[in-house]
Amino acid sequence: MLKYVIRRILLLIPVILSVMAILFTILYFTPGDPARIALGQEVTADAIEAFRAEHGLDDPFVVQLGRYIYRAVFHADLGYSYVMKSPVSFELASRIPVTIKLAFWAVVFSTIIGIPLGIICSIRQYSLLDSITTLVTLLGVSMPTFWTGILLILAFSVHLQWLPSMGFSSVSEMVLPIVTLSGSAIAIIARITRSSMLEVIRSDYIRTARAKGQKESVVIMRHALPNAMIPILTIISMQFGMLLGGSLITEAIFSISGVGRLMLEAINMRDYPIIQGGTLFISVAFCLINLSVDILYAFIDPRIHVR
Amino acid sequence: MPIMKGNSMLKYTLIRLRRNYLAIIGFAVLLVLILTAVFAEQLAPFGYSDQDYMMIRKPPSAEHLLGTDEFGRDVLSRLIFGSRISLQVGLIAVSISLIAGGAIGAVAGYFGGKIDNFLMRIMDVQLAIPTILLAIVISSALGPGLFNLMVAVGITSIPRFARLMRASVLSVKNMEFIEAARAMGASHLRIILLYILPNCMAPLIVQSTLSVANAILFAATLSFLGLGIQPPFPEWGGMLSAARPYLRNSAYLSIFPGLAIMITIVSLNCIGDGLRDALDPKQKR
Numbered sequence: 001m002l003k004y005v006i007r008r009i010l011l012l013i014p015v016i017l018s019v020m021a022i023l024f025t026i027l028y029f030t031p032g033d034p035a036r037i038a039l040g041q042e043v044t045a046d047a048i049e050a051f052r053a054e055h056g057l058d059d060p061f062v063v064q065l066g067r068y069i070y071r072a073v074f075h076a077d078l079g080y081s082y083v084m085k086s087p088v089s090f091e092l093a094s095r096i097p098v099t100i101k102l103a104f105w106a107v108v109f110s111t112i113i114g115i116p117l118g119i120i121c122s123i124r125q126y127s128l129l130d131s132i133t134t135l136v137t138l139l140g141v142s143m144p145t146f147w148t149g150i151l152l153i154l155a156f157s158v159h160l161q162w163l164p165s166m167g168f169s170s171v172s173e174m175v176l177p178i179v180t181l182s183g184s185a186i187a188i189i190a191r192i193t194r195s196s197m198l199e200v201i202r203s204d205y206i207r208t209a210r211a212k213g214q215k216e217s218v219v220i221m222r223h224a225l226p227n228a229m230i231p232i233l234t235i236i237s238m239q240f241g242m243l244l245g246g247s248l249i250t251e252a253i254f255s256i257s258g259v260g261r262l263m264l265e266a267i268n269m270r271d272y273p274i275i276q277g278g279t280l281f282i283s284v285a286f287c288l289i290n291l292s293v294d295i296l297y298a299f300i301d302p303r304i305h306v307r
Numbered sequence: 308m309p310i311m312k313g314n315s316m317l318k319y320t321l322i323r324l325r326r327n328y329l330a331i332i333g334f335a336v337l338l339v340l341i342l343t344a345v346f347a348e349q350l351a352p353f354g355y356s357d358q359d360y361m362m363i364r365k366p367p368s369a370e371h372l373l374g375t376d377e378f379g380r381d382v383l384s385r386l387i388f389g390s391r392i393s394l395q396v397g398l399i400a401v402s403i404s405l406i407a408g409g410a411i412g413a414v415a416g417y418f419g420g421k422i423d424n425f426l427m428r429i430m431d432v433q434l435a436i437p438t439i440l441l442a443i444v445i446s447s448a449l450g451p452g453l454f455n456l457m458v459a460v461g462i463t464s465i466p467r468f469a470r471l472m473r474a475s476v477l478s479v480k481n482m483e484f485i486e487a488a489r490a491m492g493a494s495h496l497r498i499i500l501l502y503i504l505p506n507c508m509a510p511l512i513v514q515s516t517l518s519v520a521n522a523i524l525f526a527a528t529l530s531f532l533g534l535g536i537q538p539p540f541p542e543w544g545g546m547l548s549a550a551r552p553y554l555r556n557s558a559y560l561s562i563f564p565g566l567a568i569m570i571t572i573v574s575l576n577c578i579g580d581g582l583r584d585a586l587d588p589k590q591k592r
Contacts, residue, residue, distance in 0.1 A: 150554065245439035
């Protein structure tokens with residue numbers, strides 16, 4: 001077991017290093033001179049030269065890439081934002097808690113709504129509730145996040161005036177962003193839970209459990225649900241990545257100052273080190289979540305780490 | 308005879324598909340959308356950039372069925388022309404990921420060994436970056452524009468197609484008919500294209516349909532964030548973004564473009580789900 005965990009952690013290292021290399025490469029070859037971006041258009045060629053030399057921008061690509069990875073790995077230094085005039089890791093650190101809070105609550109919310117919804121639909125297959133849920137989840141996966149957000153603001157902030165449409169510090173401010181971000185995740189989790197449960201409910205051992213006179217609630221919760229959990233867990237961990245990405249849009253709509261909004265501002269300012277750092281942070285978070293879910297599987301299902 | 312078999316399989320798929328009313332509705336809606344895009348000039352009552360300063364942000368009326376926007380442009384006409392952009396982006400972006408991902412997956416699965424390992428590790432790395440973020444990074448690197456948007460969206464779903472193709476190739480590559488083809492002296496390319504590919508079509512078709520929906524959604528999202536298509540071109544996501552300041556007084560501006568996106572995505576998702584059930588009867592619903 002320990003060996004499995006260690007092996008999985010070690011396998012993560014090349015992936016993260018490659019992600020860094022890919023992001024660095026994409027943005028390195030993006031048109032736009034960092035020196036010009038930092039200094040503006042009205043500076044002398046000498047000043048540009050000096051700036052390039054000072055920040056090592058004249059070095060060959062491989063040297064710059066190596067330096068970026070070396071500093072990131074050994075000094076937690078993700079570069080320097082020429083636009084904001086401050087280190088990228090510093091800018092990120094102040095924004096990360098908000099984004100994590102948003103994504104975390106969205107996952108919690110979509111799980112506590114999605115799984116029970118899927119279970120109820122699987123028990124009452126083809127009932128009215130099941131049909132309605134199927135239709136609503138179909139709409140849920142097809143709604144663009146930003147449109148969900150706009151509609152929620154329209155209904156609850158503009159018309160009913162129950163909830164604020166901006167910020168993320170008080171509970172009332174947190175409701176709309178979390179619901180917006182969870183929308184499609186609820187739909188997907190409910191769908192997977194339903195189909196996974198349906199498959200398990202039809203199996204022989206469930207019939208046995210019923211035959212021996214077990215209460216229906218015990219059959220569903222104790223016998224069926226644990227075996228249906230693996231695909232549900234997979235989809236939840238995948239959703240976490242989607243939600244981290246989606247938080248970008250949610251943060252933009254609700255003016256929440258998290259990593260996503262920082263990145264969008266950076267895109268407008270062509271502040272590449274921030275874009276690079278923000279994407280890296282979200283990707284690493286995504287990888288770590290997937291890793292922890294994989295390890296969790298191994299605990300739930302002993303067959304996995306044998307393979 | 309391969310042709311006979313192809314026909315009957317198509318027939319059975321169609322029969323199964325006909326029973327799925329959601330998929331039929333999806334096909335009907337998609338057909339309407341395609342016709343709208345093709346005949347946009349004839350259908351739209353106004354041009355997509357015709358401005359009327361006497362008619363600024365007027366709610367829906369008999370003359371302007373869905374109202375006018377902040378420049379006095381007819382919303383319905385803009386939505387009609389917008390269908391061109393969305394369908395184009397969906398189609399071309401998915402073609403990019405289908406061709407690139409399909410080729411990578413086919414080569415990896417067919418040759419196996421080190422090539423397989425190398426290609427699939429690259430795909431794994433790409434999968435480590437959440438797709439919407441990758442699309443944002445690539446499109447901010449490429450800059451705005453229709454073609455760049457298609458490329459950015461297309462690249463993001465390459466790994467999905469590569470994995471799917473690889474799995475399908477692996478499932479057929481050791482069968483006797485492949486060996487027979489090899490014994491007849493068929494080249495690798497010929498074996499992949501003529502013998503293996505037809506056997507991988509079902510999952511690829513399903514994935515493509517669902518990916519078109521996803522591509523349209525991504526394109527709208529990128530345009531909403533200001534990274535995709537620039538005004539005055541009527542992209543649905545871009546229209547939503549432009550309507551945001553007027554949410555309080557002209558809510559219809561924020562409702563109709565979103566509705567257009569949702570109807571398109573719902574119909575494609577219905578078709579995709581229907582095709583999956585029709586092409587793979589073993590799978591339970």
